[in-house]
Amino acid sequence: MSQKGLLIVVSGPAGSGKGTVLKHVLKNEDFKYSVSATTRAPRPGEINGVNYHFITREDFLDRIASGMMLEHTEYCGNYYGTPLKEAEEVLASGKHLILELEMEGAMNVKRMYPDAVLILLIPPNYATQEARLRGRATETEDKILARLAKAREEIQLAGEYDYVIYNRDFGDKEAAADMFAIVRAEISSTKRNPKIIENYLAEGKDE
Ligand code: 5GP
Numbered sequence: 001m002s003q004k005g006l007l008i009v010v011s012g013p014a015g016s017g018k019g020t021v022l023k024h025v026l027k028n029e030d031f032k033y034s035v036s037a038t039t040r041a042p043r044p045g046e047i048n049g050v051n052y053h054f055i056t057r058e059d060f061l062d063r064i065a066s067g068m069m070l071e072h073t074e075y076c077g078n079y080y081g082t083p084l085k086e087a088e089e090v091l092a093s094g095k096h097l098i099l100e101l102e103m104e105g106a107m108n109v110k111r112m113y114p115d116a117v118l119i120l121l122i123p124p125n126y127a128t129q130e131a132r133l134r135g136r137a138t139e140t141e142d143k144i145l146a147r148l149a150k151a152r153e154e155i156q157l158a159g160e161y162d163y164v165i166y167n168r169d170f171g172d173k174e175a176a177a178d179m180f181a182i183v184r185a186e187i188s189s190t191k192r193n194p195k196i197i198e199n200y201l202a203e204g205k206d207e
Helices: 018-025 057-065 084-092 103-112 126-136 141-160 172-187 196-201
Strands: 007-011 031-033 036-038 052-054 069-075 078-083 096-100 117-122 163-166
Touching (some): 018 096, 018 172, 036 057, 057 078, 069 084, 078 084, 084 096, 103 117, 117 172
Parallel strands (some): 007 096, 007 117, 031 096, 036 052
Antiparallel strands (some): 069 078
């Protein structure tokens, strides 16, 4: 995959408030959100093609078979996957691409693309997470419990991420600012600037 923009993976367990934080980040035109395909039913207010591409199981399996997914996973009984072509186009254009993935998916992307920047957004603690999830009230008790259990299991992978951001109550703008700061730091990292010396010695040729 040819890449000019940064491949950014954001994970946040249910109740981490990542939707609100990403809304702030995506107001910046240097960033693009990767719209995943899923077999999950839309939640109230979700729009096909904006939040997800809502597709059938059959269609999803076809897309995997024909190599159209950058990665995919089965999560809480549904399939989710990142469309490859869209990701390639955004990165080649120089924009930073945000993939919002569950934690196993994030690990897979890191294995395939070691240059990816992995950011974990989490609630300040478990009690806050539970309260936020119940406040959403769009899901049955069974589903809420399954998501909380999954979150507790997933958090074990926290140490594999490059960065962690705690999303405190009413702290979503601060969390978005942290994300911008991370991206700026990554762009300036020496590992992403392998030609520092050549550029220095070529002084005068460029500018
Ligand atoms: P939800 O059903 O709450 O929208 O998403 C469930 C989980 O799947 C979330 O952690 C979300 O970040 C993750 N997810 C959404 N799209 C993708 C995808 O394309 N690939 C992977 N691996 N996970 C995804």
